[in-house]
Amino acid sequence: MHATIHGERMLTDLDFSRLSKLPGHPLSPSLADLLASAEVTSSRAVPSDVVTMYSRVELVDVHTARRQTLTVCYPGDAEPAAGFISVLSPVGNSLLGLKVGDVAKWSTPSGDECAAEVAAILFQPEATGDYQT
Template identity: 60%
Template sequence: MHKTLTGERLLTELDFTRLNNLRGGKMPPELAETLDSLDLVPSREVPANVVTMYSQVILEDVATGKRQKLTLCYPADAEPHLGFISVLSPVGASLLGQRVGATARWRTPNGDACEAEVVELLFQPEASGDYTT
């Protein structure tokens, strides 16, 4: 059972419920593990520096210093070429619940390890007063 703690990664209760609905499909093990380890908070209480669903972030690749803008989304809205990254992807699962300043880590489909720092949160639905998206 989840409860609110002072852990490193947080998830809104609404995002948790919606993401758990994906468990019946083909949820990657990384995301299932992430969901089981995140601390839950009500949408109105999530800090503005936490990556939630539909957050828009700037990531900086630890190895190259290259920056990119990504939006974390549900699979139906994913358009990687436009920066809309599915939460079911390795990078998407690694971003969920991270805070600005944290380093997200994931593996590419060919097994390469990647790391990127969340350097800025450009938009978070909850911080803008949207608690239902």
């Protein structure tokens, strides 16, 4: 059960800092890889087409064309049934730092390979001037 990192990803300095020291949650290998390889930029400079923490994204499954809206959040705020997915989950980890048009790829707990295109960012905190979320 892991997310695969494909290509360049971007994190805000605040997301990077908070994810680097999540209390009570050891870093998964995939999150550690993301933190080690991501480009880090200031919250004020992050482009509005990049998935940051608490971004609400519209995904399109590359195999079924099914659309889904998810919000990437910290573990304590995760409510999968309501569309809030933890950044520590394979899906959440695979989305963070991607841009609109990129394809997120991850494995399910049963080993199935999944892929979905980031079709749109419906909400990004930084784009609304919220640099502290």
